[in-house]
Amino acid sequence: MTDLVKPHTLRRMRDLIERGLAPAEDRAALDAVAERYATAIPPTFLELIEKPDDPIGRQVIPTPAELLTAPHESIDPIGDDALSPVPGIVHRYADRALLKPLLVCPLYCRFCFRREHVGPDGGLLSDAQLDTALNWLRDHPAIREVILTGGDPLMLSPRRLGHIVRTLSAMPHVETIRIHSRVPVADPARMTPELLDAMETDRAMWLVLHANHAREMTDDARRALRAVQARAIPILSQSVLLRGVNDTPEALEALLRAFVTARIKPYYLHQLDPAPGTAHFHVPIAEGRALLADLRGRVTGLAWPTYVLDIPGGHGKVPLGPDYLDQDTEGLHVRDPNGRTHDLPL
Numbered sequence: 001m002t003d004l005v006k007p008h009t010l011r012r013m014r015d016l017i018e019r020g021l022a023p024a025e026d027r028a029a030l031d032a033v034a035e036r037y038a039t040a041i042p043p044t045f046l047e048l049i050e051k052p053d054d055p056i057g058r059q060v061i062p063t064p065a066e067l068l069t070a071p072h073e074s075i076d077p078i079g080d081d082a083l084s085p086v087p088g089i090v091h092r093y094a095d096r097a098l099l100k101p102l103l104v105c106p107l108y109c110r111f112c113f114r115r116e117h118v119g120p121d122g123g124l125l126s127d128a129q130l131d132t133a134l135n136w137l138r139d140h141p142a143i144r145e146v147i148l149t150g151g152d153p154l155m156l157s158p159r160r161l162g163h164i165v166r167t168l169s170a171m172p173h174v175e176t177i178r179i180h181s182r183v184p185v186a187d188p189a190r191m192t193p194e195l196l197d198a199m200e201t202d203r204a205m206w207l208v209l210h211a212n213h214a215r216e217m218t219d220d221a222r223r224a225l226r227a228v229q230a231r232a233i234p235i236l237s238q239s240v241l242l243r244g245v246n247d248t249p250e251a252l253e254a255l256l257r258a259f260v261t262a263r264i265k266p267y268y269l270h271q272l273d274p275a276p277g278t279a280h281f282h283v284p285i286a287e288g289r290a291l292l293a294d295l296r297g298r299v300t301g302l303a304w305p306t307y308v309l310d311i312p313g314g315h316g317k318v319p320l321g322p323d324y325l326d327q328d329t330e331g332l333h334v335r336d337p338n339g340r341t342h343d344l345p346l
């Protein structure tokens with residue numbers, strides 16, 4: 001390879017092995033993984049990987065462990081399918097709905113809860129399907145917020161994204177448009193002025209960045225995110241609590257601090273959804289609560305995310321704590337960040 005060869009996204013198991021990112025003896029198992037789940041490791045992430053099982057590699061390099069499906073895992077862990085009135089729409093809560101215009105991503109997270117659906121070949125709604133989805137939103141005036149997700153909506157062409165944003169912005173009841181994306185960290189070069197123009201709207205536009213480790217916040221990613229903020233678009237973060245990625249106090253603190261220094265408000269820390277073949281990423285809820293309790297009082301409140309569980313089966317999202325208040329027959333008791341308990345009047 002010469003210096004003139006453009007770095008490319010790594011997708012084939014053969015290339016993974018040739019680059020030393022997977023052992024040759026895993027080839028058959030990896031081919032079986034590849035038949036079921038998409039793989040894409042963009043150059044940005046390839047450069048960040050120091051060894052295959054480091055916090056960046058674990059997120060994107062397939063492993064034979066993905067062939068093991070635990071009894072509690074499900075191909076639709078949060079019940080999206082049952083809540084989809086028309087293709088591309090998920091309607092779980094009264095005042096908001098998801099619009100999934102495509103199922104392509106800049107990389108394929110090995111822990112993705114939509115891993116059975118996302119992939120490079122598919123999921124782009126046809127023009128007719130997109131019209132039907134947009135008409136459904138137009139016909140439901142209780143929907144105040146539309147969340148563009150996927151796949152990754154910032155993988156759309158500026159023309160198609162602009163069409164969607166303009167159409168939503170013409171619906172009087174749509175007050176807020178939220179875009180969930182991994183593109184600013186996975187492929188910051190996609191954040192062109194044309195794509196940013198496509199996000200222009202007179203409605204409240206928010207970007208929710210998905211990133212899981214502080215090293216994802218590269219200089220290029222930060223520049224791309226500043227360009228978004230320069231358009232008066234506030235940015236929130238969402239991360240998944242992942243074994244071997246961000247499951248230590250140090251890693252979680254570094255991630256949350258990296259968001260805050262990039263003017264991003266940490267929003268959600270998700271408990272892992274039980275998608276098939278993801279058990280090796282599982283962190284027990286008690287451990288997640290302890291990790292967050294460790295941050296309390298030590299790290300600025302600006303960095304504090306809400307630790308949430310999407311209740312399996314599509315029953316909605318709830319905060320998981322940690323809790324600081326107990327009640328018994330004698331009254332209320334509050335625990336301070338140092339673990340001491342204080343009584344409160346009822």
Ligand code: SF4
Binds near residue numbers: 107113
């Ligand atoms: S970017 Fe989001 S939708 Fe795509 S693979 Fe990762 S978690 Fe799944």
